[in-house]
Amino acid sequence: MSEPSHRRWAALQAGALLLVAIGAQPVRAGILDDDEARRQVKDLSIKTSERFDTVSKGQIELANQTQALREENAHLRGQIETLTYELDSAKKRQQDFYIDLDGRLRKLEAPLTASVEAKPAEENKAAAEAPRKPASDPAIETREYEAALNLFRAKKVKEAAAAFDAFAKAHPDSTLTPSAYYWLGNAHYALGDCKKAIDAQRVVVSKWPANPKAPEALLNVATCQHELADARGAKGTLETLVAKYPESTAAVTARQRLKK
Numbered sequence: 001m002s003e004p005s006h007r008r009w010a011a012l013q014a015g016a017l018l019l020v021a022i023g024a025q026p027v028r029a030g031i032l033d034d035d036e037a038r039r040q041v042k043d044l045s046i047k048t049s050e051r052f053d054t055v056s057k058g059q060i061e062l063a064n065q066t067q068a069l070r071e072e073n074a075h076l077r078g079q080i081e082t083l084t085y086e087l088d089s090a091k092k093r094q095q096d097f098y099i100d101l102d103g104r105l106r107k108l109e110a111p112l113t114a115s116v117e118a119k120p121a122e123e124n125k126a127a128a129e130a131p132r133k134p135a136s137d138p139a140i141e142t143r144e145y146e147a148a149l150n151l152f153r154a155k156k157v158k159e160a161a162a163a164f165d166a167f168a169k170a171h172p173d174s175t176l177t178p179s180a181y182y183w184l185g186n187a188h189y190a191l192g193d194c195k196k197a198i199d200a201q202r203v204v205v206s207k208w209p210a211n212p213k214a215p216e217a218l219l220n221v222a223t224c225q226h227e228l229a230d231a232r233g234a235k236g237t238l239e240t241l242v243a244k245y246p247e248s249t250a251a252v253t254a255r256q257r258l259k260k
Helices: 003-117 122-130 138-153 157-172 177-190 194-207 213-227 233-245 248-257
Strands: none
Touching: 003 138, 138 157, 157 177, 157 233, 177 194, 177 213, 194 213, 213 233, 233 248
16 A cells, blocks of 8 residues: 555544544433433432431321320310319309208297397387387298298399398398398309408398307308408408307308418
8 A cells, every 4th residue: 555545544544433432422421411310310219208208207296296185185174074063063062051051040040039029128118119110021021031042042143142132121120131141142252243242241240240140251251352362351350250259160160261
């Protein structure tokens, strides 16, 4: 082969190798791009799985918390129902106690009424000379008083309060009027008005200090003062109760409260 021919052949071979090299470069780049894509897909899949696991754990934890709240809510509802029942029972026991106490105190009032009626002749003569008031009918008074008390027994406290107030105003000199004021105070207390309750109970203490209901009225005053956050006033009332009526049942309760 001549020198020029040899050179041309070498040039052709070099060109062919160059073309092969140029054609092979995109193929290798394509292979590398596919590997990178697969790696990224794998990484994304791993991250997605991790996020899914995190979300699943969060949902499980949220479900557990929700169940715990439901159980706690049910427990609290049960406690509320129990406390409501106990409160209603306590109110009923207190009401029954008041009514029973009223019956026992009225038995004690009978001898007091008899002693008042058996006055010396001089006092009777002086009373006869004084202007006479229209004679009251004990039977009517008793019916009105019992009607008011029955309203209280039936838990118609608002109506009972109005009935006792009307009785006290209509029969200011009745032997049942101290009891009417006493129950008026209890009715106001049941209605949540401690100030009016105190006013009614103090009428009993001031006008009829020898009445069997006077110690109980003082005890009720102390109870209302305590609920009104008047601790000093409540203590003073209890001390007065113990001093004035040391042998009364109310004084026993007052001593117990003073020890606390």
